[in-house]
Amino acid sequence: MPFPPEATLADVGEFALVAELTALFEQGDHVLVGPGDDAAVLRVKQGHVVVSTDLLVEGQHFRNDWAEAVDVGHRAAAQNLSDINAMGGRAHSLTIGLGAPADLPARWALSFAAGFAAECAKVGASVVGGDLTRCDQVVVAVTVLGACKLTPVRRGGARPGDVLALAGRQGWSAGGLAVLTRGFRSPRALVEAYRRPEPPYDAGPAAAEAGATAMIDVSDGLLADAGHLAEASGVALDVLSDSLEIPEPLQAVAQATGADPVRYVLGGGEDHSLLATFPDADRVPDGWTVIGAVSEGEGVTVDGAAYDGDAGWTHF
């Protein structure tokens, strides 16, 4: 740590902190101009640029008593990288805007940046620019840029007769949050999953290559995001609850709290799993599990019936 452990952002000052943060970000070969100029400059191949942005707000998207700064960094990167994944693309570059109170420990910002950089390294993406400013709350604004070789996979292409498939862990983060909300710290695997989601970064491009007709990142909740896909495609979706994997630690939590574990899987959002539709089950690639079917109509059902659990998340 280049600063005294108790040093705040105000103690360290903007320029010294930016220099330390920038040193954490390795630049890929595609970065002609990295952090430190008016803008970054990237060499891109002919094709499509995929871009997405997200805001994370302290107290709203993370709590500093439930997650270390390094975890918040992993998570902020993961949720953005996942948006590129959900188009069938691969992320190459990100920017970070960090708003923070003057009395925030400088080590928080450095640990956050280290976690962010480590998550980006999983897919070979570079942090190419950013902004640092004073704010009453910690606010993290991330924009991610990626490339997709093939036609991007949108939300609106599902057709009756397609199968619905899921890739990645689902319900783990929601289970971790349920544990933390009750004041517990275990099962550790679920708490870790809440702190650091593990999106299935290869599943998006694999689905695109396999001919997925529609795809979405599960961030609001499996049923909620299935609803967004159904609405955009003008179709009905049915989820077969027997096809959903209920991980062992989630069964344990459900038993302890008296809740139905399927509820976490259907309602949970922040694992950043992917939902996609494919023309038939034979085209569903490795890493994906068929969990339902597409038919004419509208809305999302579970085992053919309306589901009355907590199905999602809105910001206001």
Added chain:
Amino acid sequence: MPFPPEATLADVGEFALVAELTALFEQGDHVLVGPGDDAAVLRVKQGHVVVSTDLLVEGQHFRNDWAEAVDVGHRAAAQNLSDINAMGGRAHSLTIGLGAPADLPARWALSFAAGFAAECAKVGASVVGGDLTRCDQVVVAVTVLGACKLTPVRRGGARPGDVLALAGRQGWSAGGLAVLTRGFRSPRALVEAYRRPEPPYDAGPAAAEAGATAMIDVSDGLLADAGHLAEASGVALDVLSDSLEIPEPLQAVAQATGADPVRYVLGGGEDHSLLATFPDADRVPDGWTVIGAVSEGEGVTVDGAAYDGDAGWTHF
């Protein structure tokens, strides 16, 4: 206005508000997928992608009692578009993250977005995506993407013997802030300049085509940003105060407050003028004024001497 005038974000709800905001953003021909999917998809020509990001925080970068929401929108767009301008590029796409309290009037968000879109339209750029979330303060996170045909103009290329030149208004916004700080609302031209900067959007690409050796967006202050350029280039800069235009309304304010009007021009930052260096005065294009010279050494002087005025702005 699609909502009752007194409706808040909480009254309107996230999805209805996003739908109204999205309708304000016209999409250019290069936008294959606009707002509403996991990510936007842009068709870009072979070449360089230029990207920059900025955070604006209520109370820090704007005050709602000094600026209408539409002005904040113009300003948020302008300061980002200017970063692309300063590389010699042209902006084509932007994303907006908006954090806001639940009791913010929905019309504030709509007016902000209308101003933002109108500023982007000046350069033909599209708002291709965004995020909306709850936050105690109003926070605006913008990322801008652009293209540059030629080699981008960086901060570090100035050489001894080059001339230093300025494009765009300088000192107007600082004059407007001085007026507002004293509780006045005139001269109106300065107050307007503080609310809505007018960056010289054609001057950046023109400088790149004319062979500018270095360029920077004046956002912290003319002398402060000249210092950044001098440091990155490893040269000394001297500004000739006689070459600086002192606009008439600034002279009036200086007279009323007893301040030296040159102080606003040298210290002011938020007009988003451009500073650049050129190999010789003959290559300085229309719209640019030679205001000084580059020599061996370090630091920035005014008329050959150190300047002791207020020369800039730091965030912590």
